[in-house]
Amino acid sequence: MPSHLVAPKLPDRFSMNSLEANIAALSKHQPKLVRRMSWPVNSSHTVFGDNGKVGYRLHSSEYELSLSEDQLKTIFSEVGKDRDIFVFGVGLGEVVDFLVDRFSDRKIVAWDRDPWLMRLFLMQRDYSKLLSSGNLRLYMCGDLINLIPQIRDYNRVRHPLLKKIYHNEAGLVPSGVGSKRILMNTGGLFVDDIADSFKELDYTPFYLDLNSISIEEIEYAIIQLMPAFVFSVNYPNGLSEVCKKYSRTLLCWEIDPSIEVPRVLPEKNEKAHIFTYRKKGIKDFLSSGFDHVEYLPLAANMKNRKPVTLNEHERQHYSSPLSFVGSSMLEQAEHHKETLISVYRDYCRNHTIPFDQEHNPFTQVLAIQSRDFSRYQIPDLAQDLLEDFLDFFGETMPHHLDPIMLLAETAASRKRLSYLSGLGSLGLKIWGDGSWKQAEVSGARYMGPAGHKSEINKVYSGTLINLDISRIYQMDMINMRVFDIMACGGLVFAEYSEDLNELFELDKEVVAYRTSDELVRKVKYYLENQDEAKEIAQKGMMSVLERHTIRQRVEYILESEVLQ
Helix, strand or coil, X not given: CCCCCCCCCCCCCCCHHHHHHHHHHHHHHCHHHHHHHCCCCCCXXXXXXXXXXXXXXXXXXXXXXXXXXXXXXXXXXXXXXXXCEEEECCCCCHHHHHHHHHCCCCCEEEEECCHXXXXXXXXXXXXXXXXXXXXXXXXXXXXHHHHHHHHCCCEEEECCCHHHHCHHHHCHHHHCCCCCEEEEECCCHHHHHHHHHHHHCCCEEEEECCCCCCHHHHHHHHHHHCCCEEEEECCCCCHHHHHHHCCCEEXXXXXXXXXXXXXXXXXXXXXXXXXXXXXXXXXXXXXXXXXXXXXXXXXXXXXXXXXXXXXXXXXXXXXXXEEEECXXXXXXXXXXXXXXXXXXXXXXXXXXXXXXXXXXXXXXXXHHHHCCCCCCCHHHHHHHHCHHHHHHHHHHCCCCECHHHHHHHHHHHHHHHHHHHCCHHHCEEEECCHHHHCCCCXXXXXXXXXXCCHHHHHHHHHEEEEECCCCHHHCCCCCHHHHHHHHCCCEEEEECCXXXXXXXXXXXXXXXXXXXXXXXXXXXXXXXXXXXXXXXXXXXXXXXXXXXXXXXXXXXXXXXXXXC
C-alpha cells in the first residue's frame, strides 16, 4: 500500500517528546487509537519549507497547510454557544489550539482522515492534560462512521483548507450513513463524479485514501463500515487481499497510468473485479492473477461538464482559437530521472562500470524516441540498451516500480512540449501547472492552472479547437479530457486509436490526427473553416450525452452480475 513509509526530516518544532507525552495520555482513554498511530502511513504529500510553512500536495498542486491569524479568526462564526465542538480536519493543529485557548469550558472532539497529519499534530504541543481528562478526544479515518450520529449535537468547525478536501465526509452529517454502504478510494475529481452516481442509486460512499494508509487501517475501516463492496479508482497493490480477508467484493476502475505494475496475487479472489480504461491493461491484470478483468472506457459527468455561455469579460480571458489543458509533466520527469540515475549509480558500482551522470543509456533511449513520437519505442529500446540494468532495477527497487514506465513518463513530457511547440504561433493558450512557464513553446500564452469545477468548462466551451495530446504509451486509448471537452460542446483534436474509432465517428464527432505534422495541418484547416469545426463539436457533445456518461458506466458495473 503506502509506497513512501520513511518519515521526512522534520523541523525542530515537531518534537518526539510531545508525541510521547500525548501518546501516553491517549492510552488512558483511547488505547486502540494509540496502536493505530504506529501503523505505517504515506508522508509524501506534506512539504516542509525553510520558512517554517508546511505545504500540502493535492493532485498536481500545492497548497499552504499552515494557517494565518485571519483564517483562524473566521472560526469564531462557526462556534455557537454552550454546545461542545467537533473539528473536521486537524491539520497541523492550529484550529484545535485556537479552540482550546478560547473555549476551555467546552469538550473538543477532533477528527482527521489523514493519520500522518494526526501524528504531526501530536508532535507540536503537549496536550496530555486535556487528553487525560477527556476534554480533548481524537479520532481518525474510519472512526467517523460511528461518530456521525453524535456530531449533529456539536458545533461543527471545519479546517479552512481541509474542508475543501474532506467535503464528502462533512456531507455525511446531514444525510447520515445509509444501509447500502460502500468504501471508496479517494484520489481525484473522478472519484467525486462516480460517488455522485452511487448516491443517486441510494448508496452511501465513505472515503479513505487507500493508496496512503496502512493495510491495517483499511481493515479497521472495513470492520467499522461493513460495506456492500469496496470501490477503488485505480488499483492499490494489496487491496484484493484485504477484501478477500473480509469477504468484501472489490470493484476497481483503472483510469490513470501507473509507474507501478500490479503485484501478483498470493491467492485468487473471485470477488475482485477490474475494469480498465485501456485494453492493453487487461493482460497485466490477468498475468497478476485477476480472473475478472474487462475493458470499460472513461466517460463524462454531465452534471459538472456542460456548455457555458461566456460574458464579455470571460470571453477576453477564456476564448481562444486553440487551447491545451493539462500537465507539463516536467516536474515528474525530473523526479523519474533522479530515481533512474540513483539506481544507475548503484548499478555501475556493482558492475565496476565508470559512472557518468550526463552520458547515460537513458539519454540515448529518450533521444531515439524523440525522433518520432507517433510510435512508442521505449520498451524495445530499453530491452536492447538497458537489459542488464532492468534486471538490476527490479532486484533493487521495492514497490514494483517499472523503469520502462519512468522513461515513458519522461518521454511523454517531451512529446507534449514538442507537439505544442509547433502550434504556438496559431493563438495557442496553455492551462496547467507552473512548469509550463519555463517550457519553451514559442508564441503560446500560459494562462495558469484551470480550476477543475466551473472554470475548466469555460476554457473548453470558449475554445474553438481543444487539443488532446496523449502520453506516448497511451496512444491506444481515450483519456478523460476527450469526454470532458465534448461534454462542454468543445471540438476535440485527439490522436488516432482503434478505441477512438470504435466509440466515435471520426471527423464527424471528433477530429483525429496521427503525427505532429498532420495535427498542425488539420488545425490550420479548421481555423479557416470554423463552421465545420462547430458542427463536429455539436455532434460530439450529443454522442457523449447519449452513450458515454459516468452514470451509464456505474450502472453497467453494478448490473454486470458483479454483485449477484
